[in-house]
Amino acid sequence: MARRRKLYEGKAKVLFKGPEPGTLVQYFKDDATAFNAKKKGTITGKGVLNNRISEYLMTRISEIGVPTHLIRRLNMREQLVREVEIIPIEAVVRNIAAGSISKRLGIKEGTVLPRSVVEYYYKSDPLDDPMITEEHITCFGWATPHELDEIFAMSVRINDFLCGLFAGIGIRLVDFKLEYGRFFENDEMRIILADEISPDSCRLWDSNTNEKMDKDRFRRDLGKVEEGYQEVARRLGIWHDSTTEDKPRRKKATN
Ligand code: TMP
Numbered sequence: 001m002a003r004r005r006k007l008y009e010g011k012a013k014v015l016f017k018g019p020e021p022g023t024l025v026q027y028f029k030d031d032a033t034a035f036n037a038k039k040k041g042t043i044t045g046k047g048v049l050n051n052r053i054s055e056y057l058m059t060r061i062s063e064i065g066v067p068t069h070l071i072r073r074l075n076m077r078e079q080l081v082r083e084v085e086i087i088p089i090e091a092v093v094r095n096i097a098a099g100s101i102s103k104r105l106g107i108k109e110g111t112v113l114p115r116s117v118v119e120y121y122y123k124s125d126p127l128d129d130p131m132i133t134e135e136h137i138t139c140f141g142w143a144t145p146h147e148l149d150e151i152f153a154m155s156v157r158i159n160d161f162l163c164g165l166f167a168g169i170g171i172r173l174v175d176f177k178l179e180y181g182r183f184f185e186n187d188e189m190r191i192i193l194a195d196e197i198s199p200d201s202c203r204l205w206d207s208n209t210n211e212k213m214d215k216d217r218f219r220r221d222l223g224k225v226e227e228g229y230q231e232v233a234r235r236l237g238i239w240h241d242s243t244t245e246d247k248p249r250r251k252k253a254t255n
Contacts, residue, residue: 045229061193090178120132176201204232
């Protein structure tokens, strides 16, 4: 990591110049923040887990035909991604009331919404990522109406797919946040999924107990934060107690 040229450092990730033009290296940190960095901490091993979980989910999503920025995971904490022009909005998809929608609209946390809801937030730290409407997005040129249609359609599709994927491993996908970027290739521009999908950006509850397995454990001081992330990875089948990069799993002795 030392030889890479740092381009941008965010709250949970660092972006470095990639080995080829049009690529970046995305490095996952253990740093955790909440409430627009008013609360700060470290979750040991979070970067490694999020790198793996995001790689897995983005790969599955690309298999259903939704383009993503992921090229491949490089090592424990880094992945090679396509360089995009980030669209400055966050799309939040909600299936069950929790967090800010419960607070804002007085809906009891855990209420299943009559249908999935897509909300948009403007990415701005000084403004605390305010909620915005489609009108704001097109009026201020953050995305064109056509781009916004694509973002909406991709978000709904990803939600349907991920709800099923998580249901299959006993997890309720309560809500999650997506970011998109413009990817330029041969004079053509496409909207592709960027950033990450991980327990930092999703609410994930155990289907039987509703136990939280996501960043709310950190936000709300519930303890066992890393264990929650680890359990998500374990259920996805990408984490074992002995998971390391270079240690081959020992073969069973045969007679
Ligand atoms: P919210 O209930 O606080 O609006 O969050 C909705 C979802 O979006 C939740 O899964 C966490 C995720 N999220 C982010 O990934 N980044 C953010 O900055 C915020 C506010 C939420």
